[in-house]
Amino acid sequence: MISSPAPQPHRVAVTAIGVVSPLGLGCEETTRALREGHDGVAQVTAFDVSKTRCKTAGLVDLAKLKAGAGLKRHRREHLHHPASLMMMAAANEVRRGDGAFDPQLLVIGTTSGGMSFGEAFYRAQVRKKHPRERAAWLANYLPQKPVLDAEEAWPCAAPNQIIANACASGTNAVGHAFRLVRAGHYQRVLCGGYDAISEMVFVGFDSLQASTPEKIRPFDKSRTGLVLGEGAALLALEELESARRRGAPILAEVTGYGISTDNHHLTQPHPSGVGPRQAMERALLDAHRAAGDIDYINAHGTATIFNDATEGTAIAELFGDRVPVSSTKSMMGHSLGAAGAIEAVFSVLAIQRQFLPPNIHFREIDPAWRLNIVANEAREAQVRRVISNSFGFGGTNASIVIEEAAA
């Protein structure tokens, strides 16, 4: 077991956040949607879904994003992948929130980069057509490109690290960035994640029968699977005293990070829940917190039979039924590499605005565990500390602890 490092002197503040998701563009729209329990899942029209069981996904309003997200007009903008647009919009919001934040490093999670451009390239081969865009498809297909596009638009030229740890990528990115700032390696790190919907990934989850033709019902007795989503989110992390000295807004603190690898199977977690449990235990240990200190759990909660069974077991064992739990994927779908970062932003919003986002479409708890589900409607609550979970293919598990900024 990887134990907690010795206590470090540096506290890590979140000074700005930016988010693009099926629940809205920006924090204000997103907060309203979270409070209202908005369902951001819609029919997929970007590709043919006539032969898949699932036909829906949480979709970002790209037209609105292009029109109103404050993106600068760019002569080559038609070559930007939607993931680049989402990243640029999230970065814009961070800059609006803390204009003086100057990142020394970017740590970003993703699972599929610009996959839809790769699909276009393959289809062009099959059709024996070679459109002029093909070189641009390739250059914009690679996972680092949306990050570089966001940097260029910022503008900043900090080194970047792109983590592709499947669905845990976003939380891994925030967690790694947190550790670097806490250890004093960097004062300011911009972290987060992105992913845009693509046919290959959509069909992939459908082929595994992980996605559902019904509503997504995390932790419900009658849950039938996930729906995919898309989006991007960024968090500006800075050493707390440095942020205070320059008068930056302190939205929250990141205080703990835990990672584990479950070697049971490439796509199925060990039924005991050992992987999620280790990640949460390690995050709590890292934050010097006990389970009883946590006020809200933003669960991974994909609503697949296997994920919820293991995560539900791990949460019930660690936290009992005292701590409120919700999966915000019930509202926006599973945005893969972006999910952990988006949910970290939701966790900051829950702390700032003192409410618990709901787990919508919920009917009846799975009798396998007793959990305090925030069912269907948001709750006003005192939220000081949140643990946010992300688990992914390859057995990768990650949890982070986010807290209200102490005086």
Added chain:
Amino acid sequence: MKTTTRIAGLGWVTPLGASLDEVWERLGRGDVAEAKVVANPETGREHIYAPVPLKTVDALARNPRLRRSSAISYFAVAAGLAALQNAGLTLTPESAARTAIVFAISSGGVVYTRKFYEQIVKQGANVASPLLFPETVYNAPASHLAAQLGIDGASYTLVGDGSVGLGALKFAEQILATDDLDRVVVVGSEECDWILCEAYRDWRMARRVGSTRGALLAEGAAAVVLAREGKVDLQVHDGVPVFREREAEAALSRIYADLLSGHGADAVIGSANGTFVDAIEQRALGRHVKGATVYLPKRSWGEAFGASALLQTVVAALTLEHGLLPGMAPETVKIESVLVSALGFNQQAGGAVLRLS
């Protein structure tokens, strides 16, 4: 931030073989990997790449965890196991708990990705195989390696271009400093497919059949065990993003200046691969690393993207071990510091310096 970690073990799987000694000798003789011709089945257009001979990973053929895996995972596991063996390490549950994996990848599981999407396009989404899809995920090879080694802690997969191996070394250096770990197994691996060749040819990077210009795409894997104790000190640069090709020389120059701090290096393991990279790297080295002997291993085994910079790093570490570059006469001056330089196709530049501990 400058920190020093040490290299404790090395491993590789290359188109020239998988034994450190054998490949070193072949590099010294100036051997060049044999290229394989593959055709785009849709258009008939032919491409070449340097494959890893399958016999190289024969020993893993009956590994139950790898039975549905693509070649990339076989290469990765073989290189990782070789590096641990080179380090004299047999992981127990206790030592595995203090070991992490950092994986470098660029194209990833292209064979299964292309096959899976081919099924969607040609046969329909309803018949696309659930056995293929999980192996298309970038972190599938790292997952197989973790399972093989019994590592249940930190495992990260980093994506990038041909410089991502150095990014992975930097990341490993960071988690060694911030987490309670004894070592990190850093692995980079790639496999080839006709769609990859087609893509890089359309991008005007890949070498055509019968040509000597452009990069010969290649398969392969490399692994480096990083620890606090070892024979070679490693200092890795954070890397510099490059937004336009004309900025690349300045990016490399900055990296060299930061790493060498006026001390120079006895040798350079460069990333020249037959493309625009060559001239840019040559100019930057000519201005900032004068007098060093430059060795270009991609002339022997091609461009293996996610594995490339780690393959360069293994060459650099072996150069220090031998005191010589591959093929260099023994009476030549002993090499005590080596710069690894990497400029990728997709806007990333990196560097590292290795010195004898």
